[in-house]
Amino acid sequence: MTADLPVAAGFERVAIPNADVFYLPRLELRRSDAELLRRLVAEVPWRAETVMMWGRPIRQPRLTAWFGDPGSDYTYSGLQLAPIPWTALLRDIKTRVEEATGWSFNSVLVNYYRDHRDSIGYHSDDEPELGERPRIASLSLGAARTFVMKPKTPAADPVRLRLGSGSLLLMAGETQKHWRHGVPKENQACGPRINLTFRTIVR
């Protein structure tokens, strides 16, 4: 077993070259997905952030919030985020994710896709503050959406994963070095989805 394998049974390795990606279809949580979705929609101080892309300011097509331990500041696409202190609910979810993975996290980016028109563009989670081999645990709640991974070189085909409610996707090792990922808009209408990507800011 390498240090990049999650501890819990039930994770399947997704067969992707030059990447450590694991998928758990169902993480047992202490509350129903519907309750978590409802409470997070209501309780999180959502922001529609503007980021710099291709030298232009672009309003992100989703809402986000950044929570974490004091000092876990994060900068991406020209956006500087100081963490909001953990709420009891988010701390509880973090503990479950840590128990399942055996990994520890000090921050989470929470993404709110209000409907099928919201999305996240292709990117790598490779900012220096995430360290050399970032470990990311991504919990999905609500409508199923397609998570697409594209290789940075044409050596492999894109990979599409349908992320259902309650699923946990892990990325570790060299994944961010060799792959981009994103969640495109859907053609068919769908309900809201919240995704929590737990991360570790290293200093």
Ligand SMILES: O=C(O)CCC(=O)C(=O)O
């Ligand atoms: O919503 C998702 O599944 C992906 C979120 C993501 O890529 C990110 O937060 O960096």
